[in-house]
Structures are given as C-alpha cells and as structure tokens.
Amino acid sequence: MPLLDAFDTAQIAAALLAAFGSAFIRGLTGFGMAIILVPILALALVPIEAVLLTNFLSLFIGLSQIRRLVRGAERSAWIIAALVAVGAPLGLFALSVTGIDAARIVIAFIALSAFGAVLLPRRGALAHGPVTTSGVGLLSGLMTGYAGMPGPPVVPYYVGRDIPREVTKASMMLVFTLASAAGLVSGAALGVLDWQLPWLAVLLFPAILLGNWAGDKASGRIEDRVWRLCVGLVLGGAAIAAMAKAFG
Known part of the structure; x- marks a missing residue:
C-alpha cells in the first residue's frame, strides 16, 4: 500500500500509541481524540491526509x-x-490550498488553543441561545475541514456548563461523529479523499477501540488535573514536533 510507505516502523508504532492514547482521552472525557491525533499523524502524512484519516x-x-x-x-x-x-x-477547501508546512503550524496552534478551552469557568446549567449555538456549529465545521478538530468550539459549549457528565460526553461525541462524516463527504466531493486511507484507519482502529474502552472504564476514577496534565504534555509535544518539522 503506497500510503503506508509514508511511515517507517517507528512512525507506525508512534501512530498506534497515539491512537491508543487519544482514544483513551476520548473515552475518559468525551473529547480530545482529534486534538491529539491529527498533529501527530501530520508528522508522517501531509495534513489533509492526517485530517481525513x-x-x-x-x-x-x-x-x-x-x-x-x-x-x-x-x-x-x-x-x-x-x-x-x-x-x-469550506474548511477542507482552505486546507487543500494551504502549504503543507503552514497547515502543520496552524493545526499545532489549534491543538494548543483547544486545551485552554477546558480551563474556562463553568457557567451553570442554562442552555445557550440560538446565536451562540449557530456560531459554535459553523466554527466547528470550519475546524473539522481544516484541522479535523471539531472540538475547540464544542468543548467549552458543553464542558463549561454545569450539566450531567454523561450528557456532556454523549452530546460532544455525537457532534464529533457526525462532524467526521461531514468531513469525509466533503473530502470525497472535493476530490481530495485518498481511498487508501480507510485501510490505514482499519490498521489503527484496534488501538482506538482498546484506548476508548480503557478510558471509558477509567472515567470518573481519574482526577481532572491528572488527565489535563497528560493532554497538555501530549499536545505540547505534538505541537513542538509539528513546528520543528515545518521550520526544519
């Protein structure tokens, strides 16, 4: 498979570990998989392939x-x-016409900024108004296309409110699932979807399943500050590596 030639053995191992770790965070918190995974995959693949994968x-x-x-x-x-x-x-089209190194840097910065969103104070259980909801949806769509990360606008929308944890997780995960489908349909429509990517996804999916299962089991048992520290370290490392590759 030519696409797999983009990875050497060490990179495949790193991708599997990243898949497990990012899925663990997803199972634990309801978000974070794309934020962690895209910058790491973009080190071996071109950004548009990392996003679609x-x-x-x-x-x-x-x-x-x-x-x-x-x-x-x-x-x-x-x-x-x-x-x-x-x-x-619109976001995917913007990515398709952006230089590879520039896209890596933008994705790295989005990954870092997304982590800061969860640190915002909670705002109570009241629902957001239609203007806020619409803005979150459109911005999340742009980020889905450009960086494969619908989370930065969605996470504070739900996590910042004092609503049951399971409702928060289910709502975010449903948005992310449907956003992924929208991203893939957009990629196919724009002619930028490499149909070897599903095979690479199949290779990584067992690590995703295992990580998500482990994170779901651990949910509620791990302190907030522990997973925040882990996400921050991984995001920081991925962002630094992406920038080093872009500028190097």
Whole structure:
C-alpha cells in the first residue's frame, strides 16, 4: 500500500500509541481524540491526509457507540452537527490550498488553543441561545475541514456548563461523529479523499477501540488535573514536533 510507505516502523508504532492514547482521552472525557491525533499523524502524512484519516477513525468509533450517543445527547448536538456540515467543506477547501508546512503550524496552534478551552469557568446549567449555538456549529465545521478538530468550539459549549457528565460526553461525541462524516463527504466531493486511507484507519482502529474502552472504564476514577496534565504534555509535544518539522 503506497500510503503506508509514508511511515517507517517507528512512525507506525508512534501512530498506534497515539491512537491508543487519544482514544483513551476520548473515552475518559468525551473529547480530545482529534486534538491529539491529527498533529501527530501530520508528522508522517501531509495534513489533509492526517485530517481525513482521523475523520475515518472518529467515525468508526462513533458508530460503534451510536445508540448510546443518540440516547444521551442534548437536542443542541443535532443543530450543531447540521451546521458543521455547512462549514466543513469550506474548511477542507482552505486546507487543500494551504502549504503543507503552514497547515502543520496552524493545526499545532489549534491543538494548543483547544486545551485552554477546558480551563474556562463553568457557567451553570442554562442552555445557550440560538446565536451562540449557530456560531459554535459553523466554527466547528470550519475546524473539522481544516484541522479535523471539531472540538475547540464544542468543548467549552458543553464542558463549561454545569450539566450531567454523561450528557456532556454523549452530546460532544455525537457532534464529533457526525462532524467526521461531514468531513469525509466533503473530502470525497472535493476530490481530495485518498481511498487508501480507510485501510490505514482499519490498521489503527484496534488501538482506538482498546484506548476508548480503557478510558471509558477509567472515567470518573481519574482526577481532572491528572488527565489535563497528560493532554497538555501530549499536545505540547505534538505541537513542538509539528513546528520543528515545518521550520526544519
């Protein structure tokens, strides 16, 4: 498979570890998989391939839990997901015309900024208004297309409110699953989707399943500050490595 030639043995091992670690964070918190995975995959693949590969993995794991997500998610998740489908093609087109190194740097900065979003103070249980919800959906769509990361606008929208943890997780995961589907449809429509990517996703998917299962089991048992520290360290390392490759 020519696409696999982009990886040497060490990079395949790193991709598998990144897949496990990012899926563990997803199972634990409901978000973080793409934020961690895209910058690491972009070190071996061109950014648009890293984004679309992550979309495949996010779609696969989301579909494996779809009944649970539909049952537990807020109605707002469907509204946001519909608007993501509008913004994703625009973001993916922007990525397709951006230089590889520039795209790596932008993705790295998005990864770092996303972590800061979870540090925002909680705002109570009241739902957001239609303007905020619409803005989150459109911005999330642009980030889905450009960086494979619908999370930066979505995470503070849900995590910043004092609502049940399971509702928060189900709502975010449903948005991310539907956002991944929108990203892949956009990639196919724009003619930038390499159809070898699903095979690479199949190679990484067992690590995703195992990591998500372990994170889900650990959910509620690990202190907030521990997973925040782990995410921060991984995000920082991935961002530094992406920038070093871009400038080096």
